[in-house]
Each structure stands twice: as structure tokens, then as C-alpha cells.
Amino acid sequence: GQQLNQSPQSMFIQEGEDVSMNCTSSSIFNTWLWYKQDPGEGPVLLIALYKAGELTSNGRLTAQFGITRKDSFLNISASIPSDVGIYFCAGPRNTDKLIFGTGTRLQVFP
Amino acid sequence: KAGVTQTPRYLIKTRGQQVTLSCSPISGHRSVSWYQQTPGQGLQFLFEYFSETQRNKGNFPGRFSGRQFSNSRSEMNVSTLELGDSALYLCASSFGTSRHEQFFGPGTRLTVL
Numbered sequence: 001g002q003q004l005n006q007s008p009q010s011m012f013i014q015e016g017e018d019v020s021m022n023c024t025s026s027s028i029f030n031t032w033l034w035y036k037q038d039p040g041e042g043p044v045l046l047i048a049l050y051k052a053g054e055l056t057s058n059g060r061l062t063a064q065f066g067i068t069r070k071d072s073f074l075n076i077s078a079s080i081p082s083d084v085g086i087y088f089c090a091g092p093r094n095t096d097k098l099i100f101g102t103g104t105r106l107q108v109f110p
Numbered sequence: 111k112a113g114v115t116q117t118p119r120y121l122i123k124t125r126g127q128q129v130t131l132s133c134s135p136i137s138g139h140r141s142v143s144w145y146q147q148t149p150g151q152g153l154q155f156l157f158e159y160f161s162e163t164q165r166n167k168g169n170f171p172g173r174f175s176g177r178q179f180s181n182s183r184s185e186m187n188v189s190t191l192e193l194g195d196s197a198l199y200l201c202a203s204s205f206g207t208s209r210h211e212q213f214f215g216p217g218t219r220l221t222v223l
Contacts, residue, residue: 003152031210042114042200042214043153050209088153092210097166098143098202100153 004089004101012107019076021104023089032072033090033098034063043088047074079108112137114203114215122221128189131218135182135203141165142184143212144176147198156199159184160206188220196222 006023013019023032031050035043047058049065049072056063064073072089089101115134123129135142143166144156155168159178176186182203188195198219202212 033211035214040198040217040219042202042216045211045213048209048211090153097155097158097168098145098153098210098212099155100145102152 004091004099006089006101006104008104009102010105010107012109013079015079015081015108015110017079019079019083019106020073021087022071022073023101024071025091026070028069029091030069031092032063032065034061034072034074035088035090037086037088081108081110084108114201114213116201116215116218118218119216120219122223123191124223125191125193127191128187129191129220130185130187131199131201131220133184133186133201133203133215135184135201136213139203139205139213140182141204141206142178142182143202143204144184144186145200145202146170147200147217148196153200156186191222193222196220
């Protein structure tokens with residue numbers, strides 16, 4: 001099935017470092033969603049973006065809706081151990097059919 | 111307000127059997143979507159129900175079916191289980207409007223032996 005491409009695939013960083021990840025698509029999206037998933041749990045919505053160029057923050061997380069509408073970016077500042085998990089981007093097709101990215105696995109070391 | 115709940119959390123079945131999974135959405139949400147998550151294929155959309163009607167459908171065989179009740183609760187059914195159906199099945203609810211924000215339950219881990 002169709003998926004969005006996320007990079008990097010995985011990241012191993014030290015506590016306190018900043019993190020950047022991105023999500024790209026070959027087609028345009030009008031909404032970008034960012035989720036975090038912990039092992040054995042469902043994804044949790046972090047940030048929703050609705051307008052090209054939009055920059056939205058949620059605590060230490062900041063996400064941007066790319067101007068081309070084909071990409072989005074997520075930054076985490078001053079990472080902490082509980083940031084560990086898999087981060088997914090997602091965009092809707094046909095009302096509530098979400099297409100998910102391949103995921104970025106984040107590991108934070110103390 | 112309570113989140114999305116899914117039952118059961120874990121299920122073990124054998125090939126050829128059928129299974130029914132249940133999802134209760136967030137109060138006030140009228141849309142329920144189902145996703146399959148596997149290590150190889152990632153998160154794949156199964157179908158979406160809104161006001162008891164299937165509004166969207168993914169590329170899964172007819173063995174996968176679902177329904178939604180008048181209280182927005184939803185069930186999905188998989189018949190004639192195959193080994194490849196082993197996965198985490200996730201349910202998500204939303205208002206079903208153009209804002210697209212979906213909220214996920216904890217999932218049902220299905221293992222087919």
C-alpha cells in the first residue's frame with residue numbers, strides 16, 4: 001500500500017540533544033499529522049498541521065507543514081528518555097483514510 | 111474524557127478460525143477507522159465507518175469486514191484466518207469532519223498459529 005517516506009529510519013542520540021526528522025510524499029496533502037507510538041500501544045497524536053508553511057509547537061516538539069505540501073518536519077528539542085519510541089507522520093486520503101509514514105525510531109541514551 | 115478502548119487486548123487463534131474485535135470510540139466521535147500494523151507493511155488502512163456506514167475501504171480481501179452500531183461502537187471480523195493475519199489491529203476514532211485528527215486505541219494483538 002501507499003506509504004509516506006520518513007527519514008531517518010532510526011536515530012540514536014544522547015539525552016539533551018535536539019532531534020530532527022522529516023516526512024516526504026510524491027503527492028500533495030492538505031493535512032499533516034504527527035504521532036508517537038510506544039511499544040505495544042497505539043499511536044498518540046502529537047501535532048496536527050493544516051496550512052502550508054504552518055509551524056506548530058507542542059511543548060518541546062515543533063512541526064512544520066512544508067510549503068510544497070509534499071513534506072513535513074518534526075523537531076524535538078532537549079530530548080529526554082521518555083521521548084523514546086517510533087514517530088510516524090500521516091496524511092489523510094478520502095476523508096478519514098490515513099496514509100502513514102514508514103516511521104522514525106528514536107532511542108535516547110542517558 | 112475516556113479514550114478509545116479496544117477488546118480484547120490479546121488474542122491467539124489458529125488458521126481457519128474467525129475472530130471479532132471490538133472498539134469503543136471517544137464519546138461524541140462518529141467515525142471509527144481500523145488499521146493493521148505489521149513489521150513488514152507498517153500501518154495499513156482497513157476501513158472506516160461513519161454513522162453506521164462504511165465510508166472508506168482499504169486494499170484488504172473480503173475476509174476482513176466490519177460494522178458500526180448506532181452508538182458508534184464498531185467491530186471488525188476476520189474470517190478464515192491465515193498466518194499472515196498476525197498483527198496489531200488498531201482502531202481510531204474522530205469526529206469525521208475535515209480536521210482528520212484521529213485518536214487511537216491501544217490495539218488488539220492477534221496471533222494466528
